[in-house]
Amino acid sequence: MNHPEVGGKDILFDVRRVTRRFDGLTAVDGVSLSVARGECVSVIGPNGAGKSTLFNLLTGIDVPDDGIVRFDGEDVTGFSPERLAARGVARTFQHGRVFGNLSVLDNVLLGAHARLAFARPGWPVVGAVAETLRALFAPPAVRREEAALRAEALQIIARFGMRLAPRIDEPAHSLSYANRRRVEIARALALRPRILVLDEPTAGMNESETAEMLELILELKRDGLTLLLIEHKLELVMKLSDHVIVLDDGRKIAEGLPDEVRHDPAVIEAYLGHRQVGAQAPLEPQVVVRSPERLTP
C-alpha cells in the first residue's frame, strides 16, 4: 500500500473532488479534503451547506457521482458502510443512533462486530452456516474471544467514569440523551477505529455536557486517534481542530488553521450574511425536512 505524503504528513483519509447531485441540485460540488494520521479535521458550514451529504458520501451511506475517496491508500469510493467498518472507519450519527432495546453493554459489544473472528464473513452461505454453528456450539476459541471482548467493552465503558458503568445492563433507550451519545462513542471505540468520524457529537447538549464531551474528544485525540468532525459549535471546532474546512452551498469556500478560517471574510459572510459581520451568532439547529407524501388527484 502506498502512503501519499502531502507536505510531509502521512495522509490516512483522502477525498478528491467528490460531487453529489440530486435532480439538478448539486449538494456537494467537487469537495476535496485530507486527514493525516493523528490529526483532527473539522468540516463546518451553515445549514444546507452540504455537510451531511458529504458525510454520507464518506461513510458509505450514499455514493458520489464523481470523485475519489481513499482510505490508507486504497480506493474506497462507493464502498458500503460495512466494508468501511471492516477497514477501521467508525462513525457516530447526528442525533445519536443507539440500539434502543439493547443493553448498553450489547451496544458497545456490537461496535466490535467488524473485527470479530467468529463473525468473519468467509465464503458465501458456507461462512454464514459456519457462523451459526459457532454461535450454537460456542467452541472454546469463540468463548475466549467473547470473554476478551467483554473485558475490553467494560474497559471502554470505564472511560466514561460513572456515567455508563452503573447502567451497563439498562436498555439504551432508558438513558439520558447525553448518555446515549456517550454510548455511541463507546460503541465506536469498540471498533478500534483507525479514524473516527463524528457527526455533530454535541448536538442538543447543554453547556456542561458539551464541555464534558470536549474533554473526552481531546482525550481521544491525545491518544493519537485520527478524527474527522462535523460540527456546528465553533467554540468546540476551534479548540479541537488542527485543520478546518468550510463548506457553503456545496463548495469548499475556505480551509486552513482554525484561527485563519475564523477571520476569513468569506466564512463570516457565509455564516452571517452581510448584515452583522464580525458577531459570533449562535447557529440555529438543523431543520429536518420531511419528504412530502404524494397525493395528487
Next chain:
Amino acid sequence: MTAWFDYTVNGLIVGNIYALLAVGLALIFGVSHLINFAHGSVYMVGGFIGWLCLTRLGLPLPVALLATVGGCALLGVLIERIGLRPLQGAARIAPLLATIGISFVLDQLAQIVFGPDPRPVPSTLPEWTFTIGGATLGSLDVLIAAIGIGAAGVLYVFLRFTRLGWAVRATAQDRDAAQQMGVNVNAVNQAVFAIACGLGGLSGLLVGMYYNSIDPAMGFEATLKGVVALLIGGLGNVPGAIAGSLLLGLVESYGVALFGTSYRDLFAFVLLLVFLVWRPNGLFSSNRRLPPEPLTGTFLSNRRAVRIPQPVLIVAIVAAFALPLLVSSPYLLQILTNGWIYGLLALSLTLVAGTVGQISLGHAALLLIGAYASALLSVDIGWSPAVTIPLAGLITALLGTLLVYPAFRLRGHYVSIATLGIGEIVGLVILNWDGLTRGPVGITGIAPLALFGWPLSSARAVYWFTLAVLVVLALLQVRLLRSHLGRTWRAIREDDVAARAYGVRPNRYKAMAFACGGLGAGIGGAIAAHLYSYINYQTFDSQVSILALTMVILGGLGSVAGAVVGAVALISLPEMFRFAAEYRMLIYGVVLLLLVRFRPQGLFGTA
C-alpha cells in the same frame, strides 16, 4: 386478433373494479400511512348489502348501489374509529394489525350470518350487448366502466375543488402542519375512510354482479389484489393506483388467456414481487431514490421483558412431558400435539418478526414447503419419516431463504407485503405444479410418524415426539439468542443503518434468521404432514400466517416461551372449549385487536 381485443377489454373492466378498491387504499394510505387490510372485508360486506337489497328487499339497482355505498361508508367510519384513532401514538404497524383483526371479525360475522356458501347475485340490468372491433360488451361492462370513470371524476373534483378535499391533500402532505393550520385531522381521516370504504363496497357489489357470485371469504383475495395495484401505482398515489389497477387487470387477463385460469393470481403476485424488488416506489417515480421509509419501526414496546425463572421453566417442561401419564384422553393429547406443531411455527416467526423485526405475513408458506417436502420424499421415494422430516427442515430453510432473499432490501411494511405475496406464490405454485405436487388434489396416504422402524402409533408417543422436537428447537433458539447472533439480529431490528456502520451485513444475518426459522417451521410442517396423512395447497394458507403472527404478538415478539404459550393458547384452548372452535377466526380477530390496543408487548414482553 379479435380474441386479444376481447381480453384487453376484459382486462380493463376487471382493472376498473380493482381501481375502485385501490383508489380507496391509496386515499387511506395518503392520509394515515396505513394499508387498510380490512378493505377486502368491506368489499365483501358491500357485495352482501347489495345482494340483500336486490333479492330480499327487491329494491331497484340504483337504490341498491346507493345503499351499498352508504352502508360501507358507515362501516369505514367505524373502522377508522376502532382501528386507527386509538392507535395514533402506537407503532406504525399497530393500525395495520388492527385492520387485519377487523377483517377477521367481519369475515367471520358474515359467515355466521349468511353461511359459507356462495350466493348468486341477479343482475337486474337489461340484457343487451354490442360489439366493437370484435369485442362484445354487455350492459354490465358499460355500467362498471361508467362507475369507474365517474368515481374517478367525482374524486378529482372533490380533492381539487372542495375544502374537505384540500384538507385531505394537506393532511397527506404533512399531517402535523395541517393540524396546526386548523385542519381536523380526525375528521379528515373519517371522511377518507368513508369515501374509500364506500367505493370498496361498490366494487364488491359490481364484482358480485359480474361473476354472479358472492361469498363471505371473497374479501381477503380482494385486499391482496388492491394492495398489489396500490403498490404498482406507488403507495398513496391516487392516479397511480388507477393505472396500477388497469395494468394488473390487463396482465391477469392476458395471463389467463395464455396459461389458463388457475394462473390468474400467480401473475398478480409475481407482478407484485417484480415491482417491490425493482420499483418499490411504483410506476411513476424514479428508481434511484430509496422509498421514503414511510412504515419502518417494529412493533416493539420499550417495556422490559418478563424473565421467567429457570426453575419455573423446568417445572413447566417436566409437567408437559408428564401430562400423558396423568391424562388418558387421546383427544386432549391430540390438540396439544397440534399446539406444539404450531409452536414450531410461532418459534420461527418470533425469531424473524420479533428478534430481527421482519414482520412476515406469509410464514405459513414455510410449513407448507416442509409438509410437501417430507410428504413427497416419503410417498414418492419411500424414505422413512425419520429421514424425511429433518431433510424437509433443511429444504425449507434453503427454499424459504432463497424465496425471501429479494425482499431483504425492503423495510417496514414493504417486508410484510412482500412476504404476504411470497406466501401466496408458494401456495399457487404448489397448486399449479401438477407434475410434482399433484396440484389441487393434494397428497394422500402419507406414511404415519415412525422413528427408525418404531411406529409412533399412540397419541402419547406422537405427543412426546412433537414436544421433544419443540423443546429441543426452543432451547437451540435460546442459545442462539444469547450468542453474538442474538445481539446482531436485534441490532438490525433496532437500526439497520447504524448496524451497517459497524460492519453488520443485514442481508447475511436476515438470511441466517430466515434459515434458522425455516428449519424449525419446515420440521413442524413435515411432522404435521405425517400426522394428518393428507395435505393440500390450502392446509397452511395465509390465515395460518396471520394466526401465527397473532400467537407471536400474544406471547411477546421475540420471546421463545411466549411463542409456545401463544401457540397453545390460540390453537389448543379454542378446541378444548368445543363451542369456541366454531368461532375460532372471530376469536383470533378479537384477540389481535385487543392485544394491539391494550397489551402490544404481549404476555411476556418483547425480548
